[in-house]
Amino acid sequence: MKSDRAVVTGRGTVNAIAKNVKEFSTALKAGLCGIGPVSLFDTADYRTHTGAQVRDFDPRRHIPENYALKRMSRSDCMAMAATLEALSDAGLTPFPIELAAHTGVVLGGGAGGMLECEPVFAAYLETGADRLPGSPFAAFSCASSADHIATHLKLMGPKTTFMTACSSGATAIGYARDLILQGAADVVICGGTEPLCRITYSAFNALQAVDPDYCKPFDRHRQGLTLGEGAGILILESLGHALKRGATIYGEVLGCGISCDASHMTAPAPNAAGAVDAMTAALDDAGISPEDVDYINAHGTATPANDRMEVLGIKTVFGRRAQRIPVSSTKSMIGHTLGAAGAIEAVACLLAIEHCFVPPTIHHETPEDGCNIDLVPGVARDVVVDRVLSNSFAFGGNNTALVFGRFSENGGGR
16 A cells, blocks of 8 residues: 655666756757767677767766775766766755665666676686686676665665666666655665676677667667667655655656566567556556556567567557557667666656657658557657656566656546
8 A cells, every 4th residue: 555655856867868867858859869889899790880878978077086986887887977966856965864764775787897897807718817806896796886876875775776687777666666655765766777798799699689770669670679878867755755855846656567478588478468467557556547648668679579569568558549649769769778778768758747748769760560559750749748658578578667647746646
């Protein structure tokens, strides 16, 4: 039973088209593409060479001098930069020490500090050393980003890291909402972070799931996803706490649905049963019907199987309305950021609510047969958006759907 409501009072992001939320809003409206040649590592031996890389990212432009970057990976730094922006956005800078015992950190991720560890492994293999040096592995763990945030802010509330592949960031937000509703925390820093790295790039190339050019979600000529990187962070608060301190409220996490396909390790269930279960559960949890949703932020990876499954799932849940509701994939601009995807897309959903627009699906030119839904191709659309359904469908059949709503005193659900 809900004891309170989980509202969003702060947002932060670093991604391929923006270094902060204001830039992100502008870039989404403009339909900017962050996909280009990868320069973080040599891609000469791969079948593809592009990615949605965060370019010219200097942690010191975002993170104060008193933060020790020496033991922080690129993933940690992106998470910290987005967290500090979100805290500032929430009016929690400097962070009030009296909140430390009642503030949690819940992040999603995947590769963690692997980018920094890969050269160490390579050197070890080349030199035939007896043992690996320990120091570079301080930031190896996917959990280190949450650890750094909690340590630097001296937070003593719940701290958790989720690794459910491409739904990790969304799962983290759903769990953070649960902590708020259960009264386990007054404030939760939540979201996800993910770096580009060689092992991830190699794996998706081996699966032949990557488009050699740029991803084209839901397009007949799509050839796969484009890997990306970045971080997205939300500050969730109980409504009572937010109102008490006079915080600006950007929206509310109305519902969360989680399911498992129990079908295949990398391919979605063709009948979309898991996706349908997650979307239906999220709507039920939010207390709304399909008619109440104004926009769907699709998982939209541009892999043939996933896009086909998601269209089927949307049609199953939304019926005839599936052809009228705007649906778009922001991955067409920022790439697939894996563990951070659901979190960065959550920031996009809240911007859509705040500024009344639907981000476009760029690179979408030729729908395939049966894909007769409104994919907002090419150009953003001015629409009053009060409620958004955001989908994250991951490897292993780990599905999470979130519902975000415009804040109102009377509540965003029925």
